[in-house]
Amino acid sequence: MISRRENGVPFFEFPNLASLPGIRHGVFTRKGGASLGPYAALNVGQSLGDRPEAVASNRERVSRCLGNLRLAFIRQVHGTDVVVLKNGAPEVADPDTLPAADAMVTDIPRTGLVIQTADCQAVMLYDPRQRVAANVHSGWRGSIRNIIGKTVGAMTSRFRCDPRDIRAGIGPSLGPCCAEFIHYRNEIPREFWKYKGENRHFDFWSASRDQLLNAGVPEEHIFTSRLCTRCRTDLFFSYRGEHATGRLAMVIGLG
Numbered sequence: 001m002i003s004r005r006e007n008g009v010p011f012f013e014f015p016n017l018a019s020l021p022g023i024r025h026g027v028f029t030r031k032g033g034a035s036l037g038p039y040a041a042l043n044v045g046q047s048l049g050d051r052p053e054a055v056a057s058n059r060e061r062v063s064r065c066l067g068n069l070r071l072a073f074i075r076q077v078h079g080t081d082v083v084v085l086k087n088g089a090p091e092v093a094d095p096d097t098l099p100a101a102d103a104m105v106t107d108i109p110r111t112g113l114v115i116q117t118a119d120c121q122a123v124m125l126y127d128p129r130q131r132v133a134a135n136v137h138s139g140w141r142g143s144i145r146n147i148i149g150k151t152v153g154a155m156t157s158r159f160r161c162d163p164r165d166i167r168a169g170i171g172p173s174l175g176p177c178c179a180e181f182i183h184y185r186n187e188i189p190r191e192f193w194k195y196k197g198e199n200r201h202f203d204f205w206s207a208s209r210d211q212l213l214n215a216g217v218p219e220e221h222i223f224t225s226r227l228c229t230r231c232r233t234d235l236f237f238s239y240r241g242e243h244a245t246g247r248l249a250m251v252i253g254l255g
């Protein structure tokens, strides 16, 4: 991951996305924000108990780091609905109405698609040929229902993207070191058991990579950050590690 800093706020970039013109993206950490206590410091999640003024200030800081992109949020519900924001014919009139969904796709410039995480994966996608960006919230529930494949499908069917052009970044999230599923026999479908390592730990980084490959994204276009949120609570919010905690901002938009 590439380390960046703007206005005193540190963030990471995926090397395979940072090298492309036409987009801005940021994998933000918990550092550089206004929140206190368990939300310290760059919490962008509302309704978690943090002060609304602090959250608003943090969202503004995130936007400023990315050239003042207008941030679009969704109400993440661990489902597989994909919101399409299409230039000229917006299917969601106002992104601020917060549709319940777990992925966003857009070709609208200067719109920053925000996925909020605290252990779940944000998977950022960009097609530099059609100039289409997407951001996916893939926790284990979204993973076992392949929201990644569904989002690539929305890019191809709605924006004529060729999966072979798509670049992908898999963000900091629960790693195979910490993704323990005690009740995996009831929760995780059998076809995912090949991602189970020792004990009851699962490698959802590899699962996401395979879902991208199956959707037609070339291996050399996929970058996995391999940063575990629970191992690195100095840098990231982790629901499993801390329970009461904030939400990280994972943002991509057409610059």
Ligand SMILES: [Zn+2]
Residues within 6 Å of the ligand: 174, 175, 176, 177, 178, 179, 228, 229, 230, 231
């Ligand atoms: Zn870990």
